[in-house]
Amino acid sequence: MRGLLPAPGPLRPLALATLLSRVGNGLLMTVSVLYFTRIVGLSIAQVGLGLTVAGLFGLLSAVPMGHLADRRGPRTLFVILSLMLCGVSLLYLLVDTFWQFLIVSIVLTAFDRGAGAVRGALIAAITQGAGRVAARAYLRAVTNIGIMAGAGIGAFALHFDTSTAYRLMFVLDAVLSAIAAFVVLAVPAVAPLERSDDGPVWVALRDRGYLAVAALNAAMSIHYAIFDVAIPLWVVDHTEAPRWMVALTLIINTVVVALFQVRSSRGISDLTTAARATRTAGLLLLASMVLFAGASWGNAAVAVGLLALGALVQVAGELLQSSGSFLLSFELAAEHAQGQYQGVWNTSMSISTMVAPTILALLPLGLGVPGWIILGVWFAAAGLLFVPVVRWAGARRTAQLVM
Missing domain, CATH: 1.20.1250.20 (MFS general substrate transporter like domains)
Known part of the structure; x- marks a missing residue:
């Protein structure tokens, strides 16, 4: 075991x-x-x-x-x-x-x-x-x-x-x-966190660095809805692939996450490695969007191959992005208010989940191939922004600890 x-x-x-x-x-x-x-x-x-x-x-x-x-x-x-x-x-x-x-x-x-x-x-x-x-x-x-x-x-x-x-x-x-x-x-009981009485109560909502990173993470997390919202209609209405490819892409995603999520997180140990992993994730997501778009141009065999490859590339990006987000959500938070900060992070993810269907309907399902490319560029741009934004947020966190 x-x-x-x-x-x-x-x-x-x-x-x-x-x-x-x-x-x-x-x-x-x-x-x-x-x-x-x-x-x-x-x-x-x-x-x-x-x-x-x-x-x-x-x-x-x-x-x-x-x-x-x-x-x-x-x-x-x-x-x-x-x-x-x-x-x-x-x-x-x-x-x-x-x-x-x-x-x-x-x-x-x-x-x-x-x-x-x-x-x-x-x-x-x-x-x-x-x-x-x-x-x-x-x-x-x-x-x-x-x-x-x-x-x-x-x-x-x-x-x-x-x-x-x-x-x-x-x-x-x-x-x-x-x-x-x-x-x-x-699980052993956890004592309440100590808090100084001379600071604001809602510290997480005032932390601009944390809010910026959470917003970027939410923008990239739209990809989680792709297999639920975009792929089913894309496969059926825009490709020659058989309908069972809808299930296969979801199975690929689910199984790979179950098998490799822990392994993919092992090299992520600090803010720098988390930001770089997320940057790589954005580029992988861009590549997967191109592959999904290309599935509309070929026969059934080509469509099946591109959809399967796209699903594998997408889940590779998902593994890196989720692992990076795990570290960022904790390490950029004030230790005396971890629950409050996790609430902010979860709220940003909830907003992402709510807007994702609309964005996917407007871009890949509404515009077709150009929409997939725009979506991929969106992910890549968000990923590239992570390195400077996380560096800035980390510097703010260090300055607050020194004060």
């Missing part, structure tokens, strides 16, 4: 909890939209609107919850939020109108975004330095494995296509998430 498990310590129970909860996430990712449309009777437009509004409200919870984690300690707060998420998610089984769906989605998303920030604070508390990058990389690999397993289980509900089968998936998600929450109690 050596190499498959993290070193003995607090990361092991957190990894097990992550695996259990992500299996539950995979279940709901597979069945939730069909449940709300086929069983509850909502329209696709209503589901989309409800999730978008919930996402907007969710932006308001990460920073305050992260701040609360700093002041009260992240472990117990994370357990409480996780259990609250379990209870609220079961309320979906009682929903039969759009307004009920909207209210439950808003509350659930607020708790979820807050729990994400608190989880980041917990990781920061139980790890140090480069170990934080390795921990986040390991947990991301575990996340992909859990989601794949959950999607496989959720496929059974899709096969039976009954109200009972779909509802069972929601119950199973809640059970797994509740078990995961209690597993986190095996």
Whole structure:
């Protein structure tokens, strides 16, 4: 089992909890939209609107919850939020109108975004330095494995296509998430962080260097939605590739992340290596966008080859970019306010997730090949900016520590 498990310590129970909860996430990712449309009777437009509004409200919870984690300690707060998420998610089984769906989605998303920030604070508390990058990389690999397993289980509900089968998936998600929450109690308790009384409360929102790096990271993170939003329609409507290539590109991405995320993080140990890795990631993402665009010009065999190669190049860039972001999110943050800073980082990622579908619809799906190229240049430009911006943010952080 050596190499498959993290070193003995607090990361092991957190990894097990992550695996259990992500299996539950995979279940709901597979069945939730069909449940709300086929069983509850909502329209696709209503589901989309409800999730978008919930996402907007969710932006308001990460920073305050992260701040609360700093002041009260992240472990117990994370357990409480996780259990609250379990209870609220079961309320979906009682929903039969759009307004009920909207209210439950808003509350659930607020708790979820807050729990994400608190989880980041917990990781920061139980790890140090480069170990934080390795921990986040390991947990991301575990996340992909859990989601794949959950999607496989959720496929059974899709096969039976009954109200009972779909509802069972929601119950199973809640059970797994509740078990995961209690597993986190095996992580040693974390003391609240000390804070001087003579400074501003919302330090993360005043840190221009951190905000700039978070914004750049959010701009580059749009690539995470490519396989969910752009590739399916691009393959079906603009290439000669068979439809199964949609699934194959997603499988390539998921499997490679699960196998190589930890390994890709090993050379990232400081701000300089993180910034350089992200710069390389931007160039790799540019190359992958060119390959995806080229898939529209050839026959089925050429399209399959270019799409598969594009997926491999894209995931190589994703591995480097995510590993760099793990270090930057922690090392540029003030140690006495890690939860608050992780809340800012999570909020920037949430904004990226919200705007990504629109950008992908306007560029590659709206403009075709030129749109793919523009998107690739966007990624490359963001990557190139990381080195000077991170250097500036790091200098600001050092100056603040000296003062």
